[in-house]
Amino acid sequence: MERIGAYAVERRLGEGGMGTVWLARSRGGRLLAVKVVRPELAADPGFRARFRGEVAAARSVGGFHTAQVVDADTEAAQPWLATAYVPGPTLAQLLAAEGPMGQDRLSALGAALAEALQAVHRCGLVHRDLKPGNIVMAADGPRVLDFGVARAMEDARLTATGTAFGTPGFLAPEQAEGLDVGPAADVFALGAVLVAAAGGSAFGGGTPVALVYRSVHHEADVSAVPEPLRPLVAACLDKAPERRPTTEQLLDRLGALAYGAEPAPATSYDLAPPRPRDPADGHAPSAGGYPPGPSGPAGGHPPHSGDPQAPRDTRGGAAAPGPYDTPGPYAPHSTPPPPAVVPAMPAYPPAARAAAAPPALPPSPYGPGAPIPPMGAAAGLPGAPEFLAMDRKNAVVLDPGGILLGTNGQVLSFPWPAVDVAWCEKGRGRGQVLVVALALRDGTLHTCEVGTRKPGELDAWIAQFDATLAYYSPEE
Structure with missing residues (x-):
């Protein structure tokens, strides 16, 4: 029987972004979910270092509602992480x-x-x-x-x-x-x-x-x-x-x-x-990350303006867990509640809801869940490329439906048949700025600018924009 560390593998549970998850059994008979890292990630020294530190930190996570980390080998040819196996649906x-x-x-x-x-x-x-x-x-x-x-x-x-x-x-x-x-x-x-x-x-x-x-x-x-x-x-x-x-x-x-x-x-x-944690271990909180206390940077977040009963900052310990030892809100129902009637969203279509058969279920709670479809698959074009450049105010999107320009909260959408010429270039003298321009068949011109602070991202945007544009508007 195959083993991962000291654990006998019983069957494959699923596969996620990090690797494959296996159901295994300890020598004492306890079931574990063992996630084995993909070979390409295992070959990355940077990933190994991060994985080593995160596993060490994750061992300390307790609580009623997490799957406890019980073992790991970060130095194996393919590193692995074992958690307590929790049966049940996702x-x-x-x-x-x-x-x-x-x-x-x-x-x-x-x-x-x-x-x-x-x-x-x-x-x-x-x-x-x-x-x-x-x-x-x-x-x-x-x-x-x-x-x-x-x-x-x-x-x-x-x-x-x-x-x-x-x-x-x-x-x-x-x-x-x-x-x-x-x-x-x-x-x-x-x-x-x-x-x-x-x-x-x-x-x-x-x-x-x-x-x-x-x-x-x-x-x-x-x-x-x-x-x-x-x-x-x-x-x-x-x-x-x-x-x-x-x-x-x-x-x-x-x-x-x-x-x-x-x-x-x-x-x-x-x-x-x-x-x-000490910055030397590679896991110190970043400037925009963890607040200095449990209630945020200034001792607590202000209540939500639209809620007269907004949550209070009591700085208390965790609330007592619910009475899960009796039939509670998670027990299966013989008669499922009726689906909620959800109004359509004003700015974009709501997610489609199956009228008859439910969506396919993921193979296991320890798999990736329903996988994200390939780019363009939602529009009926499997594998069709998409492009997104975005900052806090503006965005440019190219997808099977056309080109979308978002500027200061205002969104303009142009289907491909309406676009005559589209191009992009670096903004001159204004730092790392992508300038996108569209000439439409009705004679109008539209532009959008998106900034970035990441070195090299602007060049990557330009290359991706040109490649995506070539896919939808090949030269004749």
Whole structure:
């Protein structure tokens, strides 16, 4: 029988961005999920160094709602990480089988996930890829997976492709732009997860590029969320990280809604938060990352302006876990709740909802979930390329539908038949600026400028723009 370290492999569970996940058994009979790194990542010394540090930090993550890291070998030919095996469907699978959650189940889910993220953040980690496919709905409540390798994977992908690690539709704006991320990025993803669990989609449907663009430039659609939760979820999806609630504030509000829990009293953690790690170990918080205390850079985030009952900054410990030892909000229902009726989004189409058969389920809670389709697949052109250049104010998108120019919040969309000539160039004398111009067949001219502070990104944008343009508008 094949072994990974001391563990006997029983079967393959799934495959994700980092590698393959195997179900294995210890010599004492305990089941583990062992994730083995892909050979190309294992050959990267930079990835190995990051992976080594992140695994060491992930070992310290506890809490009720995470899958505990129990073993790892970062020096093996193909490094691996073993976590406790948690049986159960993913949240994505549960929603496909049972339909959207009502207010009580949604509140309980949000409280459990906030508690899981709090445990991760207190160890100096940020998950960076919270989504329904990374949440296992176990018998005793939800568990969050894949928190131990997110930073190593993100840095590897940034190095390899220049794009942010994460899943479009759940990616915080600062993460999509390649900026420093902290715990607030996970709170943003939590808001998007709650919208999905309510039967909606925070940023509609379509291609990954379109979802990334909307997460930065469009307001989230929270209309599927029950009214009592809507202001809080909208606050989680605020574009500005400093205005999002903390996990402690979320626990106060969601715990009260789900279980009638009172805010927890102050704990020794609140009086003496953990000291940032030594920069020498490569994991010190960045300037835009972890706040100096559990409640944010200035001792707490301001309440969401649209919520008269905005979460309070009590600086308390985690709310008590729910009574999972009795049939609770996660127990299967014999009659699934009816799907929520979600109004169409004003600026872009909502995600398509299957009318008959549910979507295909991922093979395992430990796999990647529903895979992101190839570029252009959502528009019916498998493998068709897409282009995205974006800063905080402006954006340029090329996809199968045409060219989109976003300038200061105003979006203009031009289908390919309407475009006569399109070109791009470097802005003269203004730093790293991409200038895109379109001449339409009706004789009008439109331009857009996108800036970057990353060396080399401007040249990469120009090359990608020209290649994508050549695909859709080949020279005759």
